[in-house]
Amino acid sequence: MSTKKTAKAKNIESVLKEDRKFAPDPAFSKQAHIKSLAQYRKLYNASIKDPKKFWAEQAEKELLWFKPWKKVLEWKAPDAKWFVGGQTNVSANCLDIHLDGDRANKAAIIWEGEPAAPGLPGEERTLTFRQLHREVCRFANVLKKHGIKRGDRVMIYLPMVPEAAISMLACTRIGAVHSVVFGGFSAQSVADRIQDCGAKMVITSDGGFRRGSVVPLKQNVDDALKIKVKGKSITKTIDKVIVLQRTKNDVKMKRGRDLWWHHEIDQVSDQCPPAKLDSEHPLFILYTSGSTGKPKGILHSTAGYLLGSKLTSKYVFDLKESDVYWCTADVGWITGHSYVVYGPLANGATTLMYEGAPNWPGPDRFWNIVDKYNVTIMYTAPTAIRAFMKWGDEWPKKYRLDSLRLLGTVGEPINPEAWMWYHKVIGKGRCPIVDTWWQTETGGMMITPIPGATPTKPGTATLPFFGITPEVVDDKGKAVPKNTGGKLVIRKPWPSMLRGIWGDKKRFIETYWSEVKGSYFTGDGCRQDSDGYFWIVGRIDDVLNVSGHRIGTAEVESALVSHKDVAEAAVVGRPDEIKGQGLVAFVTLKGSSKASKELQQTLRNHVGKEIGAVAKPDLVRFTEALPKTRSGKIMRRLLKQIAEGKEVKGDTTTLEDVSVLTKLSKESAA
Ligand code: WTA
Numbered sequence: 001m002s003t004k005k006t007a008k009a010k011n012i013e014s015v016l017k018e019d020r021k022f023a024p025d026p027a028f029s030k031q032a033h034i035k036s037l038a039q040y041r042k043l044y045n046a047s048i049k050d051p052k053k054f055w056a057e058q059a060e061k062e063l064l065w066f067k068p069w070k071k072v073l074e075w076k077a078p079d080a081k082w083f084v085g086g087q088t089n090v091s092a093n094c095l096d097i098h099l100d101g102d103r104a105n106k107a108a109i110i111w112e113g114e115p116a117a118p119g120l121p122g123e124e125r126t127l128t129f130r131q132l133h134r135e136v137c138r139f140a141n142v143l144k145k146h147g148i149k150r151g152d153r154v155m156i157y158l159p160m161v162p163e164a165a166i167s168m169l170a171c172t173r174i175g176a177v178h179s180v181v182f183g184g185f186s187a188q189s190v191a192d193r194i195q196d197c198g199a200k201m202v203i204t205s206d207g208g209f210r211r212g213s214v215v216p217l218k219q220n221v222d223d224a225l226k227i228k229v230k231g232k233s234i235t236k237t238i239d240k241v242i243v244l245q246r247t248k249n250d251v252k253m254k255r256g257r258d259l260w261w262h263h264e265i266d267q268v269s270d271q272c273p274p275a276k277l278d279s280e281h282p283l284f285i286l287y288t289s290g291s292t293g294k295p296k297g298i299l300h301s302t303a304g305y306l307l308g309s310k311l312t313s314k315y316v317f318d319l320k321e322s323d324v325y326w327c328t329a330d331v332g333w334i335t336g337h338s339y340v341v342y343g344p345l346a347n348g349a350t351t352l353m354y355e356g357a358p359n360w361p362g363p364d365r366f367w368n369i370v371d372k373y374n375v376t377i378m379y380t381a382p383t384a385i386r387a388f389m390k391w392g393d394e395w396p397k398k399y400r401l402d403s404l405r406l407l408g409t410v411g412e413p414i415n416p417e418a419w420m421w422y423h424k425v426i427g428k429g430r431c432p433i434v435d436t437w438w439q440t441e442t443g444g445m446m447i448t449p450i451p452g453a454t455p456t457k458p459g460t461a462t463l464p465f466f467g468i469t470p471e472v473v474d475d476k477g478k479a480v481p482k483n484t485g486g487k488l489v490i491r492k493p494w495p496s497m498l499r500g501i502w503g504d505k506k507r508f509i510e511t512y513w514s515e516v517k518g519s520y521f522t523g524d525g526c527r528q529d530s531d532g533y534f535w536i537v538g539r540i541d542d543v544l545n546v547s548g549h550r551i552g553t554a555e556v557e558s559a560l561v562s563h564k565d566v567a568e569a570a571v572v573g574r575p576d577e578i579k580g581q582g583l584v585a586f587v588t589l590k591g592s593s594k595a596s597k598e599l600q601q602t603l604r605n606h607v608g609k610e611i612g613a614v615a616k617p618d619l620v621r622f623t624e625a626l627p628k629t630r631s632g633k634i635m636r637r638l639l640k641q642i643a644e645g646k647e648v649k650g651d652t653t654t655l656e657d658v659s660v661l662t663k664l665s666k667e668s669a670a
Contacts, residue, residue, distance in 0.1 A: 020416070022423075023455045024432055028405070032318050032452025040453040040463075047466040054467050055495055059083055059307050062346075064097050066276040069303075073493065078513040078520075080493040081280050082304040089274035090172035090283060090306050091140075094345035095133040096274065103321075107350045108132045110324070111162050112369055114209040114356030122356070127162055129348070132169075134270045135162075139170035141268035146240045146259070148201060150175035150275065151282065155199040156331075157181045157190055157217055159208025160355045163244050163261065164331045165341045167203045172283060172302075175275040179285040179297070182332025183208050183215060185612040187223035189295075194224065195234040196297055197285050197502055202238060203261075207247035211360040218243055218251040279303035285502050286334055288440040289543055289552035290511060297502030298334075298440050305338075306346060308444035308496025312465060313343030316434050316448050317377050318406060326352040327379040327408075328366070333549070334440040335410055339379060343444070358384055363391040367399040378426075379408035381548040385418045386578045393425055401426060406451055408434040411548025412580050413536050419458035437461035437536055439522065440550075441512070443496030446470065447534045460533045468494055470534060472526045477516035485537060488526035489519040542636070544573040544581045549614050551583065553636070556617065559610035560585055563603060565593035570626050570634045571617065574643040584643040585617040586626055586664075595622035619643075625660045639664075 029035045034043070047054035052072040059069070069086030098104065105128045113123035127135065148154060154176050158164040164180070171178040179197050181190055194202070204221045207214040218241075225235050243251065244261040253260070281302045287295040313319055325344050329335035344351040352373060358366050366388075370378065388396070407427050409419075414435055423433055432451040438444060446468050447461040454462050464470050471479050472486040480486040490497075497520065501508040515521035525537035539545060542553045553571040560569035568588045576582035587603065589595060600620040608616045627635045641648045642664050 019457075020420075021455050021457050022432075024452050025430070028432055029452035031320075032450075033315055034318075034450045034453045037453050037455070040450050044464065044466055048469060051467050051492060051494075055082070055307070058311055059086075059303065059495075062310050063088055063303065063307060064093050069279060075493050077493075077518050078509060080304075080497060080499070082301075082307075082493075082495045083279040086279040086303060087276040088279065088303050088306070089277055090302060090342065090346075091136055091169045092173075092274035093306055093310070094169060094342060095129060095136060098129040098348045099133060103348045104128065104130045106321075106348070108345060109162050109165060109351055109353055110373060111353045112355065112373070113161075114212075114354075115361055116209075117212065118361035122354075125162060132162075132166070132345075135166045135265075136169040136173055137272035138265050138268055138270045139163075139166050140173040140272040141270075142242070142261075142264045143170055143174055143176060143201070144272075145264070145268060146201065146242075148174065148176045150277075151177060152201075153177045153179055153197045153199040153285065155179050155181060155190070155194055155197075155202045157183060157185075157202060157204045157221060158244065158331075159183050159205060159210075159215070159217070159246060160330055160353055161205070161208075161244070161246060162353065163203075163205070165345075165353070168284075168331070168337070168341055169345075173272060173274050175277050175281055177282045177284055179287070180332050180337070181287070182330055182612070183217060184330075184332070184614060186609050187220040188227065188610050189612055190220060190224035191227040191235050192295070193287055193297070194238060196287075196294075198237045200237055200239050202241045203244070204241065205244035205246040205261075206251045207249045209247060209355060211357050214247045214249050216249065222252065222254075277302050280499070282499070284337065286337065286440055288334075289550045289555055290507075290541075295552070295555065296504070296507065296511070298498050299500045299502050300443050300496070301499045304495030304497070305443045306342065308494065309338040309343035310346035312445040312448070313339060313349070314347050315450055316436060316445055316465070317344075317349075317379070317408065318451050319344070319347050319349045319377075321348070323349055323376045324352060324373050324403070325349050325377040325379075326354070326369070326373075326375045328354065328358070328384065329379075329381070329410075334443070335379075338444050339410075358387065359391065362395070363388070364395040364398060367396045367401060370401055370404060371399045374403035376403055377406045377408070378404060379410065381411040382409055382414040382418055383412065383547040383579055385409065385414070385422050386580075388426075389418060389421050390578060396425055401428065404431050406434065407431045408436060410436045410438070410445075412545045413538060414459060416458035423458075432456065435459075435461045437534065441498040441520075441522075442490075442494075443498065446490065446494075447536075457533060460529070460535045462533045464534075470526075471519075472528050472534070473516055473519075477519065482528050482530050482532070485525060485527045487515065487540065488522045488524045488534070488536070489516045490522065491519050493520075544583065546573075546576075546581050546583060546614060547579045551615050553583075555611060556583060556585065556607055556615050559607045559615070560587060560603060562610060563606045565589050565599060566603070568626055568634075570636060570639055572636050572640040572643050574618075574640070576618070582619075583615070583617040584619045584621065584639075586621050586623050586639055586643075588623055588626060623660075623664055625657065625663075627660045627664065628657075 067087035069083035074081040437447040573581040
């Protein structure tokens with residue numbers, strides 16, 4: 001198992017050389033919220049000179065307050081309180097504020113379901129702001145009826161259907177804290193998260209459609225609720241399970257515990273006034289991988305998060321009343337929270353939700369959706385773009401794509417070829433690309449182009465958003481000169497920053513606030529170029545980025561070691577053409593166990609069962625021993641070189657047994 005380990009800043013190298021630069025199209029700039037680099041710089045400089053003034057003005061202008069705040073910020077590192085004394089409500093800011101004017105009957109959510117079979121169109125559903133408001137109120141009343149109170153945790157484990165957004169908004173309406181678990185995660189992951197946050201309720205569906213088959217979500221919840229550790233249930237806090245009917249597959253309903261969504265919703269009123277919640281009232285917990293075995297429950301709070309997601313959506317997507325905005329992320333990830341649900345809805349924008357996969361029934365699925373709804377803004381991940389490139393230009397070329405006016409990416413560094421392809425083949429050279437850097441922890445975008453203002457360069461997220469103070473520093477926390485690699489930190493607090501790790505203050509401090517005193521440590525390596533643009537090099541802890549999803553190597557290792565045949569495991573990343581990084585597991589077996597192809601497959605599946613399919617290693621390699629230091633630490637650096645098929649270089653003098661390395665390298669060559 002790994003112990004916390006952070007690479008030294010001086011080892012961070014950025015090898016990318018990229019000189020292409022794309023100025024914003026004057027026609028775009030002219031109609032944009034922010035029209036020039038000079039305007040951006042002026043606003044940015046003012047926001048940094050007096051951040052409290054900046055954020056206070058924005059909070060006043062952008063949000064509905066039931067009670068004004070008394071103090072903009074209370075900051076005692078690492079604890080921030082924003083808009084202290086104020087009261088607001090997230091659902092009221094996403095819905096109620098739009099009901100008095102022209103937006104009431106505007107589409108809030110356009111939903112496209114996965115087609116039932118090739119050749120069939122996907123199901124369609126549109127909810128106007130008024131309809132969405134009504135559904136949220138009704139579901140909020142269902143939550144209340146079943147005993148959910150302010151501060152109670154509610155787990156949401158749903159496919160990409162409007163009810164996912166309805167559930168989230170209903171929680172915020174009454175002050176319950178939601179924790180959305182990605183539908184691709186396993187029963188074990190659901191159980192672990194329920195245990196960690198002490199959830200009282202699970203909202204799920206009978207199943208979800210995925211590439212023509214049904215993902216048995218309710219069955220997974222049933223299995224999760226049966227899991228025992230040392231004879232004791234770990235999910236006994238769960239009182240009720242609400243089940244949405246989506247796939248109509250057979251499910252078992254446990255009397256007294258399980259309730260059908262459609263029955264419940266019919267028995268309540270469609271009026272539910274929004275709870276007046278303190279600015280700092282906890283809004284949601286979202287689990288993300290860290291560098292130790294257990295996922296961290298990242299906690300966000302009400303007003304600051306809302307302001308961050310609203311403001312970034314407005315300026316980075318240059319949102320306008322007529323836009324059809326599509327973020328392809330699942331609501332199970334932070335991108336789905338901030339940029340499928342909260343940010344766009346707070347701006348009164350139309351947000352498109354798609355239930356299925358990008359290549360089902362065919363590799364043209366996304367482009368078909370763009371043309372069908374005249375999507376104007378599309379926000380997706382580099383891993384998806386690389387997959388589209390591989391599937392071939394003929395798929396997007398079948399479509400007009402002329403409604404698109406802005407493209408975005410998030411989740412990992414985008415390689416310049418993928419950026420150029422996105423620019424040419426999808427954007428037809430016409431659409432600005434916003435490459436947005438941020439994290440689950442930051443709540444909203446932090447480093448990003450402003451589309452009418454910032455000249456872009458393929459591969460960099462460019463410059464900071466208003467009020468954000470990133471810096472690249474050395475191991476002592478001192479700013480490094482331009483074009484030098486270092487650690488990326490954020491110097492000053494910002495409203496949508498995380499408020500903690502649920503139930504683990506110590507880990508919160510150790511992970512984010514101990515690396516560089518007084519600053520937030522992002523875990524990313526970075527370099528600033530001569531224009532001041534930030535180039536993210538990647539994670540510098542034991543966290544990998546597989547298809548834009550954060551996977552902690554330690555988490556996969558502990559899943560492997562929980563298998564009866566495994567003695568020890570070390571997991572490292574290797575470059576992958578589509579996924580960015582792929583996982584390679586080096587495994588030593590217990591005495592009587594035999595290495596075999598079947599066991600490789602069994603172990604991959606075991607990880608799938610313990611965590612979810614996203615964490616399955618691409619390759620499981622059996623080995624007699626792992627390279628270790630004399631103090632017993634696995635030398636992942638060496639394993640990484642082996643996994644990448646490289647010659648092992650660098651210092652090996654601390655190796656306890658050099659022959660292990662020779663054997664491993666020989667096995668690789670064979
Ligand atoms: C990486 C996703 C380079 C980074 C919103 C970060 C990026 C981690 C970018 C957060 C980008 C995200 N360029 N790297 N535009 N966006 N990352 O929490 O390593 O799932 O720390 O949040 O993804 O991943 P998370």
